[in-house]
Structures are given as C-alpha cells and as structure tokens.
Amino acid sequence: GAVVSQHPSRVICKSGTSVKIECRSLDFQATTMFWYRQFPKQSLMLMATSNEGSKATYEQGVEKDKFLINHASLTLSTLTVTSAHPEDSSFYICSAPKAGLAPNNEQFFGPGTRLTVL
Amino acid sequence: KQEVTQIPAALSVPEGENLVLNCSFTDSAIYNLQWFRQDPGKGLTSLLLIQSSQREQTSGRLNASLDKSSGRSTLYIAASQPGDSATYLCAVNNAGNMLTFGGGTRLMVKP
Numbered sequence: 001g002a003v004v005s006q007h008p009s010r011v012i013c014k015s016g017t018s019v020k021i022e023c024r025s026l027d028f029q030a031t032t033m034f035w036y037r038q039f040p041k042q043s044l045m046l047m048a049t050s051n052e053g054s055k056a057t058y059e060q061g062v063e064k065d066k067f068l069i070n071h072a073s074l075t076l077s078t079l080t081v082t083s084a085h086p087e088d089s090s091f092y093i094c095s096a097p098k099a100g101l102a103p104n105n106e107q108f109f110g111p112g113t114r115l116t117v118l
Numbered sequence: 119k120q121e122v123t124q125i126p127a128a129l130s131v132p133e134g135e136n137l138v139l140n141c142s143f144t145d146s147a148i149y150n151l152q153w154f155r156q157d158p159g160k161g162l163t164s165l166l167l168i169q170s171s172q173r174e175q176t177s178g179r180l181n182a183s184l185d186k187s188s189g190r191s192t193l194y195i196a197a198s199q200p201g202d203s204a205t206y207l208c209a210v211n212n213a214g215n216m217l218t219f220g221g222g223t224r225l226m227v228k229p
Binding site: 032042095097 | 139150152154159160161209215221222
C-alpha cells in the first residue's frame with residue numbers, strides 16, 4: 001500500500017493560537033487530498049477537499065477562514081487551524097487517493113493528529 | 119445525501135469465532151466501498167476495497183461482499199483473534215474519492 005504521513009502526531013496549544021498540520025504522500029503524488037475530523041467515539045467527517053494548484057472545497061458547515069488549507073505541492077497539503085478554541089480539539093486525519101484522477105481510487109490515510117486546545 | 123450505517127455498533131466475541139459486520143448505504147450510485155480498521159488513537163488502515171463492478175474481495179481471513187443494488191456490504195472475519203480487536207469502518211465513495219463513513223463497529227475478541 002501507499003504511505004501517507006502527518007505531522008505533528010500530537011499537539012497541545014493555548015486557546016487563540018494557530019496550529020498547522022502537514023499531510024504528505026510519501027511514495028506517490030496526490031493532486032487531491034482530503035481532511036477529516038473525528039470526535040471521540042464518533043466516525044470521520046469530511047471537512048474539505050484539498051486541490052493542488054487551486055482553492056480547497058469545504059463541506060457545509062466548515063468555516064474556510066477558520067480551517068485554512070494549502071496544497072503546496074503534489075505531495076503536501078497543510079491544514080491550519082486559526083485562532084484555535086477548545087471546541088476545535090479533535091483528531092484530524094488526512095487521506096489521499098493513489099493513482100491519478102480516477103474517481104474510484106483506493107484511499108490511504110495518514111496516522112492522524114490529535115489536537116488539544118486548552 | 120449518502121448515509122452509511124453499520125450494525126452492530128459494538129461486538130464482543132470469544133477467540134476463534136467467525137463473525138460478520140454489516141454496512142448499509144442509502145445511495146447505490148457508488149464508485150467503490152472500502153473497509154478500514156482503526157486502532158484506538160490511530161489512523162485508518164485499509165483492509166479491502168471493492169469496486170462497484172465487483173461482488174467481493176478477499177484478503178487472508180477477511181472477505182468483503184458488496185450488493186450495490188440493495189445498498190449492503192458485509193465484512194466476514196474468519197477464526198477471529200484477539201489481535202483483531204479494533205474499530206472497523208466502512209466508507210462509501212460516490213463523489214469523486216470523497217468518502218462517507220459509517221459509525222463503525224467496535225470489535226472485542228476475548229482470549
């Protein structure tokens with residue numbers, strides 16, 4: 001399988017600070033990456049689609065100014081949680097489909113980033 | 119809007135049992151369906167991917183079936199082991215690689 005990494009794996013920050021999370025596809029290129037959020041004992045909810053070379057597409061109810069996404073290259077997408085608050089504490093996971101632009105590719109997920117906002 | 123449901127939400131079985139996890143979805147116009155495993159505090163590990171044109175996929179002790187017309191998939195785990203204990207998630211791809219996840223089944227296999 002393909003490998004997707006995330007950094008950092010865990011971050012604790014004070015309320016009001018901004019936190020950047022990186023998602024990298026290590027052995028393949030990804031023109032599209034996806035960001036999910038998972039609250040304790042719940043399933044994953046899609047936040048946004050990160051597109052290389054263009055703006056991200058956000059799901060309904062997700063504030064684009066709060067969750068800034070930059071798809072800097074074919075192997076890197078970043079999610080910045082701006083002015084984080086305790087309610088933003090969650091497990092953030094990225095994924096990338098391998099092998100091109102076909103709509104039916106297998107998804108590979110990063111190990112996740114645990115964000116705790118004090 | 120696609121909705122994915124997994125039953126049961128939790129399952130506890132003794133080691134060695136064969137078991138079936140169920141996943142249902144409301145919109146049958148899917149590209150594929152993927153089963154994942156998630157250990158506590160960890161990311162997702164892809165177990166099996168079934169394309170919309172396929173009926174089943176097998177990997178070791180795992181077998182996943184897909185009945186697209188009825189909106190159902192099952193994950194069959196043979197001869198369960200304590201190491202199989204985890205949360206199992208099914209996810210449906212029906213919009214260009216964007217996945218809709220079910221709520222998961224938390225599996226506990228007791229030695």
